Amino acid sequence: MSLDDWIDPFQTSDGPPPQTLGAFMRWCLAGAWPVLWLAAFLSAAAGAMEAGTAWILGAVIDATVSAGPEQFFDGSNLALIIGAVAFFLLARPLLFAMSAASNAILVQPNVNPLVLSRLHRWTLGQNVTFFDDDFAGRIAQKQMQAARAVTDVTSEVINVVAFALASLAGSVALLVAIDWRVAIGFTFWLCLYFALIYWFLPRI
Known part of the structure; x- marks a missing residue:
């Protein structure tokens, strides 16, 4: 089975589409959740890499300051150098590639036809009067718009929200390792930031 077959885009749904937003989203995405969780995990892991980047750069800088530029490459920091190179040239690009591929190959091409087919x-199961009350073109347009909207929301939650939350969690962990008092200040600022989003975003 190839990667693009991990979600069956034409699997049937259980019952009619619900009338509330959350239930409607679950109805649209039923059967795709294992792949969506995998994509979210990869995106979150890529986000956590940002904190790892800062930690490794800090370790390299500390080692350079401690040993001095002349003695940094004398062999005592060989493990640190190899680890930093492997992280930046292998692990980080590979994880970001896996995250991008999961969203671009697994999620987006399959969620849209999944929702649209449902x-x-x-x-098609409606009676004739259903089509008499509206133009077929408008009905088809609404189907296309709904499928596109569900796909965009799903993709962006995976690509942005999971990544950002993991980045924030990694940043807090990094600050705790440096100085817990700085971490408390950052957490307090973060709460104020989320409060501003909660207040302004619905009004915008």
């Missing part, structure tokens, strides 16, 4: 299948 909406279309349910629409």
Whole structure:
């Protein structure tokens, strides 16, 4: 089975589409959740890499300051140098590539036809008067718009929200390792930041 077959884009749904937003999203994405969780995990791991980047750079700088530029490459820091090179040239690019591939190959190309096929299948089961009350083109347009919207929301939650939350968690952990008092200040600022988003975003 190839990667693009991990989600069956034409699997049937259980019952009609619900009328509330959350239930409707679950109805649209039913059967795809294992792959979506995998993509979210890879995105979160890539986000956590940002804190790892800062930690490794800090370790290299500390070792350079401690040993001096002349003695840094004398062999005592060989493990640190190899680890930093492997992280920046192998581990970090590979994880970011896996995260991007999971979203671009597994999620986006399959979620859109999955939602669209379910909406279309349910629409075809309506009686004739259903189509008399609206233009077929408008009905098809609404199906396309709904499928695109669900796909965009799903992709962006994986690509942005999971990545950002993991980056924040990694930043807090890094600050705790440096100085817990700085971590408390950062956490307090973060709470204020989320409060501003909670207040302004619905109004915007």
